[in-house]
Amino acid sequence: MKFFGPDEVAEALPWDALIESIEGILVDPDAVAPERTVHTLPDTLGNDAALLMKPGWVVGGVIAVKVVTFFPDNGALELPTINAGVLLFDGANGTMLGACDGNELTTRRTAAASAVAAKRLARGDASRLLVVGTGALAPMTAQAHAAVRRYDTIEVWGRSTFKAIRVVEELKDAGYPAEVSNDLDASVAAADVITCVTGATTPVVKGALLKEGAHVDLIGSFTPTMRETDDDVVRRASVWVDTRTDGILAGDIAQPLESGLLTMDDLRGDLHELVSGAAPGRRDDVEITMYKSAGIALEDVAAAKLVFDV
Numbered sequence: 275m276k277f278f279g280p281d282e283v284a285e286a287l288p289w290d291a292l293i294e295s296i297e298g299i300l301v302d303p304d305a306v307a308p309e310r311t312v313h314t315l316p317d318t319l320g321n322d323a324a325l326l327m328k329p330g331w332v333v334g335g336v337i338a339v340k341v342v343t344f345f346p347d348n349g350a351l352e353l354p355t356i357n358a359g360v361l362l363f364d365g366a367n368g369t370m371l372g373a374c375d376g377n378e379l380t381t382r383r384t385a386a387a388s389a390v391a392a393k394r395l396a397r398g399d400a401s402r403l404l405v406v407g408t409g410a411l412a413p414m415t416a417q418a419h420a421a422v423r424r425y426d427t428i429e430v431w432g433r434s435t436f437k438a439i440r441v442v443e444e445l446k447d448a449g450y451p452a453e454v455s456n457d458l459d460a461s462v463a464a465a466d467v468i469t470c471v472t473g474a475t476t477p478v479v480k481g482a483l484l485k486e487g488a489h490v491d492l493i494g495s496f497t498p499t500m501r502e503t504d505d506d507v508v509r510r511a512s513v514w515v516d517t518r519t520d521g522i523l524a525g526d527i528a529q530p531l532e533s534g535l536l537t538m539d540d541l542r543g544d545l546h547e548l549v550s551g552a553a554p555g556r557r558d559d560v561e562i563t564m565y566k567s568a569g570i571a572l573e574d575v576a577a578a579k580l581v582f583d584v
Contacts, residue, residue: 276372278581283378286581289421292386293393295576300390300549304333307571309519322346330571336584337363338575340376362578374581380569381410383577385418387545388491388567391514392467393422394548394555395563396489400466401426404455405441406478406502407471407494408432412441413448415469415493420450423467431455459483470494470502475525481506486560492526493567501525503564508536511564512557516545520568527566545570 278286299305307330315323324344331337342358349355358376363369396419403425405416416428428450432438438454445452455461462468463483469491470479479490481504490511492502508530515521518541522528530536543553556563 275370276582278374280375280378283375283581287382287577289386289418291580292382292577293389293421295580296383296386296390296573297549299572299576300546302332305572306331306333310571328571328574330575331365332575333365335365336575336579337365338578340574342376360574360578362582371582374578379574379577379581381414383573384493384567384569385411385414387516387573388415388469388493388565389418389422391545391548391565392419392489392491395514395565396423396467397487397559402464402466403428404461404465404468405430406468408434408437408441409471411471411493413444415471416445416450417448419467419469426451428452429455429461431458431461467491472502473500474502475500477501477504479503479507481510484510484562488562490564492565495524495526496568498523498525498528501529505530505535507564511562512542513540514542514548514563514565516567516570518544521566524566524568
């Protein structure tokens with residue numbers, strides 16, 4: 275059996291290959307992603323810890339299971355609140371092939387999946403990218419989006435200027451044209467593509483400011499109470515989700531659905547339909563598009579196949 279740590283996972287997942295692998299598995303008729311399971315752990319540590327399991331497989335190919343722990347009080351211990359590992363098995367005989375770090379794999383496949391959507395939803399001449407948020411996903415989303423569009427300017431905004439500077443320095447070191455945004459509203463108004471990777475519960479991106487043809491990529495929210503954009507974004511945009519089952523659970527979709535501003539019929543499509551062509555992407559250069567990511571287990575399978583080279 276093999277084990278791959280974070281550095282080895284990163285090396286095995288260059289953006290072009292990862293994006294291509296995700297595109298391929300989304301339209302593979304033999305690819306299966308059952309519903310994830312979530313378990314609340316015994317409250318022995320005084321927090322709301324949880325265990326999540328996300329399986330997926332390609333019939334006759336490989337079987338992957340990502341196991342995720344969520345310990346919300348870990349920040350006080352200077353430890354990650356989310357930790358993950360991926361187990362991979364041979365889909366033909368069930369033998370275990372090995373395990374790999376799931377944190378690095380998850381951040382990279384999440385960013386790459388948004389790039390898969392942006393490849394079809396962002397304008398072809400998009401040149402200004404805005405990253406809203408400064409966590410681990412911030413530099414990853416910038417790099418992934420830059421793999422499908424050529425950006426002359428990549429701005430990074432965060433509530434902490436210090437953290438924004440740190441992300442910008444990381445991007446500059448990697449050769450990207452990054453700079454700090456000191457005015458979020460001005461940056462939103464100028465951006466061709468906006469990718470949000472925050473834990474916000476109050477909207478930070480105002481839809482009234484969006485320019486014609488803008489694409490809004492939402493990654494951060496994953497509960498009904500979390501929200502990165504306001505109602506004006508939904509009013510003005512054609513709305514896409516990665517899956518109709520999980521995408522609608524996040525506040526950016528769940529709250530407009532609850533209020534009646536948005537209906538399920540208003541959703542233009544999901545990521546499978548977008549990649550397969552079953553539902554067309556951007557219709558013209560003035561259309562505003564919005565994509566909500568919640569994460570698909572098949573993205574983990576696509577990434578794990580590259581890590582294990584199977």
